[in-house]
Amino acid sequence: MSSIAMKMINRMTIVALSLLGFFLCAANVTAMDNFKSLEQPNILFILVDDLRTELPVYGKDHIVAPNIDRLAKESVVFQNAYVNVPVCGASRASMMTGIRPTESRFVGYQSRMDEDAPNAIPLFSLLKDNGYFTQSLGKVMHFSDDSKQGWSVPTWHPRLALARGQGTGHRNYQLEENIRSFKKNRKGPAYESADVPDNAYYDGQITDHAIEALEDFKSAGQPFFLTVGFLKPHLPFNAPKKYWDLYDPAKLALSDNPFLAEGMPKQARHSWGEMRKYVGVPKSPDLMPDELALKLMHGYYAGVSYIDAQVGMVMDALRANGLEENTIVVFAGDHGFFLGEHGFWAKHSPFDLATHTPLIVKLPDNKVSGNSDGLVEFVDIYSTLVDLLDIEPPPQLQGSSFAPLLHDLQAPGKEAVYPRWQKGEVIKTEQYAMTEWYGKNGRVQARMLYDHSNDRTENNNLANDPAYKKIVDALHQKLKTMMENR
Ligand SMILES: [Ca+2]
Numbered sequence: 001m002s003s004i005a006m007k008m009i010n011r012m013t014i015v016a017l018s019l020l021g022f023f024l025c026a027a028n029v030t031a032m033d034n035f036k037s038l039e040q041p042n043i044l045f046i047l048v049d050d051l052r053t054e055l056p057v058y059g060k061d062h063i064v065a066p067n068i069d070r071l072a073k074e075s076v077v078f079q080n081a082y083v084n085v086p087v088c089g090a091s092r093a094s095m096m097t098g099i100r101p102t103e104s105r106f107v108g109y110q111s112r113m114d115e116d117a118p119n120a121i122p123l124f125s126l127l128k129d130n131g132y133f134t135q136s137l138g139k140v141m142h143f144s145d146d147s148k149q150g151w152s153v154p155t156w157h158p159r160l161a162l163a164r165g166q167g168t169g170h171r172n173y174q175l176e177e178n179i180r181s182f183k184k185n186r187k188g189p190a191y192e193s194a195d196v197p198d199n200a201y202y203d204g205q206i207t208d209h210a211i212e213a214l215e216d217f218k219s220a221g222q223p224f225f226l227t228v229g230f231l232k233p234h235l236p237f238n239a240p241k242k243y244w245d246l247y248d249p250a251k252l253a254l255s256d257n258p259f260l261a262e263g264m265p266k267q268a269r270h271s272w273g274e275m276r277k278y279v280g281v282p283k284s285p286d287l288m289p290d291e292l293a294l295k296l297m298h299g300y301y302a303g304v305s306y307i308d309a310q311v312g313m314v315m316d317a318l319r320a321n322g323l324e325e326n327t328i329v330v331f332a333g334d335h336g337f338f339l340g341e342h343g344f345w346a347k348h349s350p351f352d353l354a355t356h357t358p359l360i361v362k363l364p365d366n367k368v369s370g371n372s373d374g375l376v377e378f379v380d381i382y383s384t385l386v387d388l389l390d391i392e393p394p395p396q397l398q399g400s401s402f403a404p405l406l407h408d409l410q411a412p413g414k415e416a417v418y419p420r421w422q423k424g425e426v427i428k429t430e431q432y433a434m435t436e437w438y439g440k441n442g443r444v445q446a447r448m449l450y451d452h453s454n455d456r457t458e459n460n461n462l463a464n465d466p467a468y469k470k471i472v473d474a475l476h477q478k479l480k481t482m483m484e485n486r
Contacts, residue, residue, distance in 0.1 A: 040130075040131065040132070040223040040389060041223065041326050041327060041328050041364055041388075041389065042217070042223050042224045042225070042226070042323060042326060042327040042328070043127070043132075043224070043225045043226070043327065043328045043329075043330065043385065044226050044228070044314070044318060044327050044328070044329045044330070045225065045226065045227040045228070045330045045332075046228050046230070046311060046314065046329070046330065046331045046332070047092070047138075047139070047140060047227065047228070047229040047230065047332055047333075047334060048230050048232075048233075048307055048331070048332070048333050048334070048358075049088060049139055049229070049230060049231050049232065049233070049234035049333075049334055050088075050233055050234040050235075050333070050334065050335065050336075050337045050346075050347065051233060051304070051307075051333030051334075051336075051337070051357060051358055052333070052336040052337045052339075052353065052356075052357065052358075053079075053333075053336065053356055053357060053358055054301075054304070054339075055068055055304070055358060056068075056069055057069060057072040057077050057358075057360070058077075058079065058358065062251075063301060063304055063305070064246045064247070064301075064305045064308070065304060065305060065308040066308065066312070067308045067309065067311045067312030067315065068308050068311055068331070068360070070312070070315070071311065071315060071329065071331060071360060071362060072360055072369075073369060074362050074366045074369055075329070075331075075360045075361055075362035075363075075366065075369055076360070076361050076362075076363075076368060076369065076370065076371075076372050076405065076406050076409065077358075077359075077360050077370070077371050077372070078358075078359040078360070078361070078372050078374070078376050078402075078405075079371050079372065079373050080356075080373055080374065080375045080376070080413065080430075081332075081356070081357060081358070081359035081376050081377070081378070082355050082356055082357070082375070082376070082377045082378070082417045082419050082428055083095075083333075083334065083335045083336075083355055083357055083377070083378045083419060084100055084101050084106075084377055084378055084379050084418065084419050084420065085101040085106055085107075085335075085419065085420055085421065086335035086336065086347045086348060086349060086350075086354040086355050086419065086421055087108060087109045087335065087347060087348060087421075088109050088139075088142060088234075088334055088335070089108065089109040089110050089111045089112075089141070089142030089143075090106040090107055090108055090109065090111040091106075091334045091335050091378065092140065092141055092142065092334055093106045093111045093112065093113045093116060093117070093141065093142070093146075094106045094378065094379055095332075095334075095378040095379065095381055095382070096113060096122045096123050096124070096141065096382070097113050097117050097120040097121075097122055097123075097382070097396060098120075098123070098379055098380075098381075098382030098383055098393075098394075098396060098397040098398060098399050099117050099120055099379070099396055099397075099398050100379055100398045100418065100486040101420055102420075102483075102486060103423070103438075105117065107422075109142060110142055110143070111142065112141075112142070112143055112146045113141070113146050113147050114146055114147050117396070119396070120394070120396040121394045121396065122147045122150050123225075123381075123382045123385065123386075124136070124147075124150045124151060124225055124227070125147060125149070125150030126150075126386070126391065126394060127225045127389075127391075128150055128151070128152060128225075130389075130391050131222065131223065132152075132222070132223050132224060132225045133152045133217070133220065133222045133223070133224045133225070134150060134151050134152045134224070134225045134227075135151060135152060135153055135213055135224065135225070135226050135227065136151050136155040136156070136227050136229070137155075137156050137157075137206050137209045137210055137213065137226070137227065137228050137229065138156075138157060138158070138202070138203070138206035138209075138228055138229035138230060138231065139157065139229035139230070139231050140155070140227045140229040141155075144157055144160060156209060158202040158205040158206060159172070159202060168182040168183075168188065170231070171188055171236050171238070172201055172202050172231075172238060173188055173192055173236075173238065174192065174194035174196050174200055174201065174238070175192055175194050178192055181279055187277065187278065187279050188236065188278065188279055189236065189278055189279050189280055190235060190236050190237060190275065190278035190279075190280065190281055190296060190299070191236055191237040191238065191295060191296060191298075191299035192236065192237070192238040192239075192299075193238075193239065193240075193241045193244040193299070193302065194238070194240065194241060195240070195241040195242075196240050196241075197240065198240055198306070198309065198310070200240070201232075201238060201239070201240065201306075202231050203230050203231055203232055203306065203307060203310050204310065206228060206229070206230060206231075206310070207228075207310040207313050207314060210226065210228045210314045210317065211313065211314065211317040213226055214226070214314070214317040214318055214321050214323060215317070215321055217321065217323060218321040218322060218323065228314060230307045230310055230311075232303035232304075232306055232307050233300050233301075233303030233304050233306075233307065233337075234303075235274065235275065235278070235346070236278060236299075237296060237299025237300050237302065237303050238299075238303075239299065239302040239303045239305075239306040240306060243302040243303070243305040243306040243309070244298060244299070244302040246301075246302070246305050247298055247301050247302065247305075249294065249295075249298055252294050252297055252298055252301075254290060254293055254294065254297075254340060255339060255340040255341045257341050257342060257457050257459050258340050258341065258342070258343050259342065259343065259459075260342055260343065261342060261448070261450075261458055261459050261460065261461050262459060262460045262461060263448075263460065263461035263462075263463070263464060264342075264448060264461050265437070265446035265447070265448060265461075266446070267423070267424065267437040267445065267446045268349070268350070268351070268424075268435070268446075268448055270338075270342075270344045270348065270349050271284045271285065272338070272344055272345040272346045272348075273346075274345075274346040274347075274348070275288075275296075275345040275346050280292065287343060288340060288343075288345065293339075293340050296339070296345070297339050297340070300337070300339060311331065315329070324364070325364055326364050327364060328361070328362065328363055328364060328385070328388060329360075329361070329362040330359075330360075330361050330362075330381065330385075331358065331359070331360040331361075331362075332357065332358065332359050332360070332378070332381070333357030333358045333359075334357065335347050335354055335355060335357050336352075336353045336354045336355060336356050336357050337353070337354070338351075338353050338354065341353055341457065342458075348421065349421055350419065350420070350421045350424040350425075350426045350435040351458055352428075352433055352450070352452070352456065352457075352458055353458075354421070355419035355421075355426065355428070359376065359378075359381075361384075361406055363388075363406055367407075368406065368407055368408065368409060370409050371409065372405045372409050372411070372413070373413070374402065374405045374411060374412055374413020374414070375413035375414045375415075375416070375417050375428065375429070375430060376402045376405065376413050376414065376417070377399065377414070377417035377418065377419070378399075379398055379399035380399035380400055380401065380402050380414075381399070382397055382399060383397050383399045383400050383401045383402075384399075384401045384402050384403050384406075386401075387401035387403045388401075388403055388406075398486060400414070415429060415478075416428060416429045416478055416482075418479070418482050423437045423438055423439075423445075424436070424437050425437075425438060425479055425483060427475050427478055427479040427482070428452075429475070430452075431451060431452055431453050432449060432450065432451060432452060432471065432475060433449070433450050433452055433458070434447065434448065434449045434450075434463065434472065434475045434476075434479070435447065435448050436476065436479060444476070447463035447464075447472065448461040448463050449461060449462045449463040449468060449471070449472060449475070450462065
């Protein structure tokens with residue numbers, strides 16, 4: 001049992017005994033239940049769309065993210081956290097059910113928990129059943145009505161709050177020329193810098209709602225599970241101009257591996273269709289021009305800094321309302337993103353850049369803070385939270401708790417984690433990342449293997465090198481065993 005859970009139980013026991021003495025025979029189940037609900041820690045769950053590990057807390061000091069830096073100082077920063085499927089909807093559905101994706105479950109951006117895993121109890125439903133007030137603001141699940149009975153109040157998304165046909169949908173352009181461009185053919189540019197306040201765009205509005213919710217929670221007398229899903233830095237890279245101004249375009253540098261990996265199988269190719277839907281981006285198979293690549297990187301970074309500012313405001317509200325000392329904070333991406341590495345853009349790939357994402361966890365008593373190098377995967381988040389809260393886990397869970405890593409930075413992580421994308425199944429260990437593509441007959445059609453001890457950017461495929469045959473065989477066996485058991 002975790003130390004938080006132990007502490008809570010000790011605290012509950014002491015007060016429960018005094019309550020019992022005070023009320024004598026009047027103490028009843030209802031009073032105990034009320035008390036228990038007051039003592040459970042809250043959870044503030046901040047999800048960021050398409051966030052790669054390009055942040056100062058991941059060693060990338062050229063990014064301006066002082067609020068995430070501040071959060072990290074009181075948290076455990078997982079340096080090796082992997083999503084289980086690198087696309088928005090499926091990644092979130094897998095995480096929120098604690099169930100692994102397969103070839104037929106949690107496959108695409110439109111995956112639904114209530115269709116793909118109808119018997120699973122989503123994390124928020126379980127918490128609601130255990131006395132929590134559960135609330136969803138912004139982009140949490142892909143469909144806001146997925147398993148909606150598990151939320152205490154209707155989910156809120158700024159786009160859905162608009163009347164139908166109003167605005168430019170999820171693209172949320174502010175500049176007249178971009179709105180016009182969008183209305184012409186449902187397209188627009190891949191980026192925008194508008195001199196507008198934070199809450200002109202959706203994410204600032206999500207922050208406003210989160211601040212309101214936290215003010216309400218101050219005196220609510222019920223533990224909360226508040227999920228705040230920010231939309232940036234997802235495409236299009238639209239952010240207020242002041243965040244663009246944090247970066248000098250002359251100092252931006254293109255990726256240093258804009259080429260395909262040596263020996264890469266054709267299955268690993270990627271035509272970045274998501275990026276090509278925008279005006280001005282060349283059609284397949286043309287490459288991204290350098291000038292546009294730099295502009296897009298600038299826009300992505302502006303989006304990251306914009307979200308960093310939102311995180312700061314939400315954390316300030318948590319503190320201002322006296323909730324910080326009884327709240328677990330989870331800060332997570334939903335998968336990584338390519339910005340020109342291997343010539344790729346966006347996600348949808350088994351490469352490390354698409355599956356590796358930030359994960360930062362702050363415990364209320366934050367006695368331990370710093371980096372954990374242990375391997376963890378997003379299917380573990382559910383198991384970890386129920387472990388910390390000492391709630392009975394539902395039988396569906398396929399992950400395991402990484403709570404020990406929150407108490408000891410040297411505690412080991414998993415031996416291996418398992419992202420997947422389409423027909424590509426990945427096994428990632430401390431040293432290696434191997435992807436196997438499976439055909440209809442269950443046979444391996446192609447492989448790639450990278451040695452992360454000297455090739456973390458995955459430029460040299462070793463899978464066909466005879467010197468690595470034993471390693472390939474051992475990783476293959478481990479991967480097959482996992483696939484048979486999920
Ligand atoms: Ca996403």
